[in-house]
Amino acid sequence: MRYQGRAQQVVASIGLVCALALTGWSCGGATSTSPTSTTVPSSTSPSAKLLGTWSLTFTISALAGAQTNVYHFTVIQQVSGVDAAMDLTINGHFGAFGYYDNSAGNFVIRDSGNVGNPQDLTFTFSFTGTDSVSGCLYAFAKGSSNLGQCHAMTGVRTAG
Numbered sequence: 001m002r003y004q005g006r007a008q009q010v011v012a013s014i015g016l017v018c019a020l021a022l023t024g025w026s027c028g029g030a031t032s033t034s035p036t037s038t039t040v041p042s043s044t045s046p047s048a049k050l051l052g053t054w055s056l057t058f059t060i061s062a063l064a065g066a067q068t069n070v071y072h073f074t075v076i077q078q079v080s081g082v083d084a085a086m087d088l089t090i091n092g093h094f095g096a097f098g099y100y101d102n103s104a105g106n107f108v109i110r111d112s113g114n115v116g117n118p119q120d121l122t123f124t125f126s127f128t129g130t131d132s133v134s135g136c137l138y139a140f141a142k143g144s145s146n147l148g149q150c151h152a153m154t155g156v157r158t159a160g
Contacts, residue, residue: 045076046100050085053159056123058137058151071096118142123153131157
């Protein structure tokens with residue numbers, strides 16, 4: 001898969017993610033405070049392509065089988081100089097965010113999961129159609145920069 005050679009770029013994205021961290025999140029063992037953020041007009045940001053409800057399907061192990069995470073990106077906010085689509089819904093993956101990574105040339109969704117969840121999830125992908133994406137899921141231990149392997153992922157926008 002073409003994303004496997006981008007591990008270094010994904011690690012750089014994770015560094016950016018730490019800069020984007022919201023209250024209560026931790027990156028590398030350090031808990032952050034809430035950075036200044038402003039709402040950005042969605043028409044001016046590449047991250048606006050992520051607005052809507054997305055179902056991302058992946059398989060980490062044959063034993064667990066296919067899994068699907070649903071994200072509800074409802075607003076674009078500029079945080080630490082990066083426009084990010086934010087999932088601020090209580091029934092979704094609250095605090096997950098996505099953005100376009102100019103240096104890697106792809107989109108990234110970062111999900112630190114719930115408190116007590118030992119893994120962080122980072123999705124890297126490109127659009128294959130207006131409402132479809134494909135790429136990789138990297139699931140790794142919180143605080144680690146070792147991404148491990150790419151797990152194939154596909155996704156569809158189910159609501160706009």
